[in-house]
Amino acid sequence: MSVLIKGGTVVTAEQMVRADVLCENGKIKAVGENLSAPAGAQVVDAGGQYVMPGGIDPHTHMQLPFMGTVASEDFFTGTAAGLAGGTTMIIDFVIPSPNTSLMSAYKEWMGWAEKSCADYSFHVAVTWWSDQVYEDMGTLAREHGVNSFKHFMAYKNAIMVPDENLVKSFSRCLELGAIPTVHAENGELVFHLQNELVKKGLTGPEAHPMSRPPEVEGEAANRAIRVAQVIGNPLYIVHNSCREAVEAITRARNEGQRVYGEVLAGHLLIDDSVYRNPDWNFAAAHVMSPPFRPKENQEILWRALQSGMLQTTATDHCCFCADQKAMGRDNFTKIPNGTGGVEDRMSVIWHHGVGTGRLTPMEFVKVTSANAAQIFNIYPRKGSVSVGADADLVVWDPKASRTISAKTHHQKVDFNIFEGMTVTGVNTVTIAAGKVVYEKGALKVEKGAGKYVDRPCFPPVFEAVKKRNDIRQPRAVPRKAAQ
Template structure:
């Protein structure tokens, strides 16, 4: 009988540990894939195989990006980041878990869709990953398959009030899906925009010869996001289903969420860095440059941004995800040069989420605790991964980021690792940078070196939401 291989021991010492409850001084001992102990600074844990000096740096749980679209088909194009390139870029930015979206096509089943996305991701990911499910065809069969998805570790289901003729669900279909989710303990995620009204506005713009990218924003006004968000909340109240609003961008939608949460409803929402930093002005850039910034919901006027930052501080916005869905400007985005409705919707961002939110800390918009909470701890609790993920505690996975809060960097296509030919934040100077990243105890980023491998990441079956009231 052969002896098992010795467990690798790593000590991260001298840093300030960040938690959702606040910062504190501690050293972190890792044994194998998990955290063995948080030690008094300077305490000697015995023999270790590797020491990581974190003096002057933060030590925080690896980020969880709960909204990505790797290799997703959209409007005749495919998101250009594969699970290999996208998860590697995520690791460079301090994200150690993604939750992606298998996209059910009309006339297909949920299980076959899930199988297809497992085939794309298995053996390709540099970090751990899980799945939500896009439910675009609500019928008796797919409602039954929602139960099967739960057995396979997928308990969150995304529906669309936008994109008639493709992903759109009627209020009746949404009601049926919410009824099922409430019964089986699932979570409904909602893309809340009034797609019927938006299509009318878009057709009117095109008929008037207005084809440029800024029309994407002007024909999807914030009032229609607010209306759809309110309607989704009312449907959830009727069915008693928990509701998670994805990529919230407008203060009208945030007001509806805040009202529901004040009333004690199980309503949650995320926003994305692009809505905190970019605006309608970017969509209006000349020479078709605005196409780089086409996403849905669209970028809003800058006046919405203070409300979103406040929502993050008050927990009316619980999570920051990226909705990472990259399309190259010189290829896929060109499909809409003569018609803004044909521009593939999506902005790259999986690599920059942690840095951009830390910039919010630098600017006084967020505390260190809320930075960690919105980027790691609450996503873990929201999507059934806590305490395995989202916290530095004995027994948790050793997903750890050593972060240098004093380092400066300039975001650029010339230095990012995403598989896309532009940066939405080109030339933006930020303070703070990832120094070292561990995924389940293995160093995947060390300084300017990628030390990971594409087969390292494991699939994460998820439990139910841990934040229900």
């Protein structure tokens, strides 16, 4: 079936232009003025609205086994909620337990994801090291379209990667043309601070941000950047939340280093006062890592997004309901870390970004889809409105409003961190793989309709990086000559 979107203004990362968009067989077939609808085509009226690439959330955790429980959102409910908010693709994380084969974990996650109703891809975490991990990384990169590997610098005694393994994995990424990504928090310091706070009797959610101050994030971000600099990798740092991390990225980029930064919608809008709320359930619902920060960090994050020092927006969507959060009622270190947001990211960033003049509509497309597509090598298949691209699109009404609430959202969690926020700028229609899957407030999704998206590695670019590094290396001076 064909879908013709008529009367809208197409917004891409490059331009805004009045045009119709014709979709056939899951692809964009034509973009231009006064296109005619083929026989039997569904016509979508976009008059007075924008037509933009569907959002790409590059950081989600659906169905994640974590901290003694499993995230409440599975791949079907999570991708459906994303579609309801205009996000048409997620990049989730395969996180093997230590001493577990990366390939076996990848296959397990792929099985869980078969029920997705929107397209998906995977970053794969390196949580331990062996010759088998080295081989599995090569198999994933060359045969399964995985071009990014995640490294947790936090969560000591669980999935934290020591510096030795960070160096080994970064080096393997360089060989493969894959991008290393990091969760930047100094896990040793976090572990120390957690123990000290519990000893002092500080066991509630208010102690969570005290155990993970901005300095532990800034130190880890800078350490990862320097490791990448020496080895020659580009680097992607997830969920930057504070001035210290932004300063490390800004310095590196100003020195010519290829470092990419992600910011969560929640960190742009919510501050650490939530942890001091007298309602334990409310405070615990906001426990995530890195935690929400003092309010002054929000302006720093917005400015970094505006200036291009941070390139992507995400959610770290990892949902746990109240009964799961209650596992840590007597000890904040046992509260499962995670919040939601995959349904609301697009609207809250439009409202607080475009609606305030911080971002233009074209910049909005960049930070919600196009930049992620380019960084992870799926552009222009994703993140664009161009002939031959996947027909993943949103029809966006910049004047329409909605009020966010857990009572009405599609996310499978009993709390919403944006509860009560009224946003102006919402998707009225979402199209995924050329089919209308959300319209007039109603989801029309099909379990299993989502497809896995291969993300090729970058050998030519990385070869150039390695050559440049070789040129920069100082030549060894023979001992006799030195004498």
